[in-house]
Amino acid sequence: MTPETNGAGQWPLWEVFTQPPGGKPHEHAGSVHAPDAEVAMQNARDVYTRRGEAVSLWVVPSVAIVASAPGDAGPFFDPGNDKPYRHPQFYKTPRGIKVF
Amino acid sequence: MSGLFEYLLRLGDDRLILGQRNAEWCGHGPILEEDIAIANIALDQIGQAQLFLTLAGQVEGAGRDADALAYWRGETEFRNLQLVELPRGDFAFTMVRQFLFSAWSHFLLEGVAKSAHQDLAGIAAKAGKENRYHLRHASSWVVRLGGGTDESHRRAQSALDELWPWTVEFFGEDDTDRAAVAAGHAPSPAGLKAPWNAMVAEVLGQATLTVPTTPGRMVSGRQGRHTEYLGHLLAEMQIVARSHPGATW
Numbered sequence: 001m002t003p004e005t006n007g008a009g010q011w012p013l014w015e016v017f018t019q020p021p022g023g024k025p026h027e028h029a030g031s032v033h034a035p036d037a038e039v040a041m042q043n044a045r046d047v048y049t050r051r052g053e054a055v056s057l058w059v060v061p062s063v064a065i066v067a068s069a070p071g072d073a074g075p076f077f078d079p080g081n082d083k084p085y086r087h088p089q090f091y092k093t094p095r096g097i098k099v100f
Numbered sequence: 101m102s103g104l105f106e107y108l109l110r111l112g113d114d115r116l117i118l119g120q121r122n123a124e125w126c127g128h129g130p131i132l133e134e135d136i137a138i139a140n141i142a143l144d145q146i147g148q149a150q151l152f153l154t155l156a157g158q159v160e161g162a163g164r165d166a167d168a169l170a171y172w173r174g175e176t177e178f179r180n181l182q183l184v185e186l187p188r189g190d191f192a193f194t195m196v197r198q199f200l201f202s203a204w205s206h207f208l209l210e211g212v213a214k215s216a217h218q219d220l221a222g223i224a225a226k227a228g229k230e231n232r233y234h235l236r237h238a239s240s241w242v243v244r245l246g247g248g249t250d251e252s253h254r255r256a257q258s259a260l261d262e263l264w265p266w267t268v269e270f271f272g273e274d275d276t277d278r279a280a281v282a283a284g285h286a287p288s289p290a291g292l293k294a295p296w297n298a299m300v301a302e303v304l305g306q307a308t309l310t311v312p313t314t315p316g317r318m319v320s321g322r323q324g325r326h327t328e329y330l331g332h333l334l335a336e337m338q339i340v341a342r343s344h345p346g347a348t349w
Contacts, residue, residue: 039240046137
């Protein structure tokens with residue numbers, strides 16, 4: 001069980017997702033270094049759930065995350081900015097509707 | 101002196117002294133994440149000590165609270181196992197000790213949680229839950245150190261060999277233990293040996309470490325006889341409270 005290290009001689013990085021109480025979705029909390037999944041889970045528990053923040057934890061190897069590049073931001077996200085009709089608030093509620 | 105008071109001091113002092121030892125890692129952990137992990141464990145243990153010692157003070161009925169018991173008793177009045185007062189050593193020593201202690205504590209607290217004394221049972225149940233995580237964490241490290249590099253294996257085995265003879269004190273039994281067992285507050289110390297041995301053998305097997313066969317030492321922390329190390333630990337732990345009696349912050 002030799003810990004794999006990255007080029008810098010450090011343990012691999014893991015992204016940590018915590019689920020707050022009350023059925024909310026998991027949210028990205030931060031990252032930890034760990035040699036393997038079990039240690040990553042424990043480190044995430046110790047670093048990010050000390051104050052009752054979570055009822056569930058996910059850890060994911062950072063290398064498994066595919067991220068959009070900063071250069072993609074324009075073509076990816078700008079087209080959404082001028083399309084207010086994609087928001088429900090764009091539409092008027094028909095008369096006669098009392099309760100949704 | 102009440103037998104239950106004496107028994108509660110044992111439960112409290114083991115956790116107070118080991119918590120104090122583990123807290124020495126704060127700022128010195130091998131990596132940031134582990135630094136936080138050890139500090140968490142230390143805080144859990146000191147919190148458990150506070151609960152057990154508060155109850156001890158109530159049972160004693162002499163007006164002593166947890167702080168009075170922690171900060172104003174001398175070395176010979178402490179009832180902790182000698183195992184927990186040994187210097188923290190290297191990381192392997194700390195983790196192997198935590199593993200051996202947590203494995204024993206697991207079965208002990210399981211038994212104490214069945215006490216008819218409701219407060220005691222409640223504290224043991226809470227401490228047992230925290231201890232299950234300590235056990236998981238320490239076991240993981242023992243397995244990884246044992247199966248890691250040649251150096252980590254050597255250090256883990258050496259820590260195990262050094263600690264092993266002290267573990268005999270887990271299973272010692274005197275009048276205080278017998279009274280606690282008879283009153284239904286505690287499991288028989290000797291009865292914890294078989295499940296502890298099985299758990300330890302399983303984890304050490306995974307860790308490719310050799311279970312030592314060395315005989316136990318003559319240890320008597322329960323009677324207030326301690327190694328040279330406890331006095332120094334207490335001096336550090338107690339100096340602020342003793343220099344500023346009654347201070348609040």
